[in-house]
Amino acid sequence: MKPGIVNACEGLAFVKAAKGGLGLTLAHGHGFVIRKLDQDRHANSRWSAPVYFKVSQLGLGAAVGYESxxxxxxxxxxxxxxxxxxxxKVMGTDLGLVTTDGAMSGVPAGTFGTSNHMDVQADNEHAVFAYSQAHGLLANLSINGTDTHPDKDMNHKLYGDAPLAEVLGGKVPTFQELTPLYRMISDTGRKALT
Structure with a gap:
């Protein structure tokens, strides 16, 4: 990920997904999102506690293969x-042959489709830059529906009845276990200043 993107972003989402199909495609994934609360002139950032979510997708078309x-x-x-x-919920299309084994820029075709929520947009107000590492082979031409929703069980277990907007607003303390991740993000952001 480019350091300048880290410094400019409002938040980061980490997603792990698997997708496979033979005509009908199914995908399922999960992840968490954190929001940047503030950043000093040395690119040291303070981040919110994570909000957990799930992603699922159903597609109909010509597809064969599997990828993670x-x-x-x-x-x-x-x-x-x-x-x-x-x-x-969003409707989208997948088109492509994806053979992956290593780092890629962008979400590979067939992971979440080409919905405007997962791809880089010309409209900077809602731009999302995706950096992925994928493994597998998926040939796919399909129309699909993607559903993203909070993981209610996980979030309730961690935060009780606290509204998720408050979690992302920094009103709920984060976890010490995430300190190495936050440090790595700040280190990446500092590279843009050198």
Whole structure:
């Protein structure tokens, strides 16, 4: 991920998904999103506690194969961050032959489709930059529906009845176990200043 993107983003989402199909395609994944609360002139950032979510997709068309993908999404607007706190459905299309074994820029075709919520947009207000590492082979031409929704059980277990917007707003303390991740993000951001 480019350091400048880390410094400019409003939040980061980490997603792990698997997709396979033979005509009918099914995908399932999960992840978490964090929001940047503030950043000093040395690119040291303070991040919110994570909000957990699930992603599922059903597609109909010509598809054969399987892939697993781990992605980091740089969310460039507040709206893109908070959409993970609510139920969200979108229709899209997949088109492509994806053979992956290593790092890629962008979400590979067939992971979430080409919905405007997962691809880089010309409209910077809602831009999302995706960086993925994928493994597998998936030939896919399909129309699909993607559903993103909060993981209610996980979030309730961690935060009780606290509203998810408050979690992303920094009103709920984060976990010490995430300190190495936050440090790595800040280190990446500092590279843009050198």
């Amino acid at each position: 993908v781990e992605s980091i999404l740089a969310l460039m607007s507040y709206h893109s961050v908070v959409r993970f706190t609510e139920e969200h």
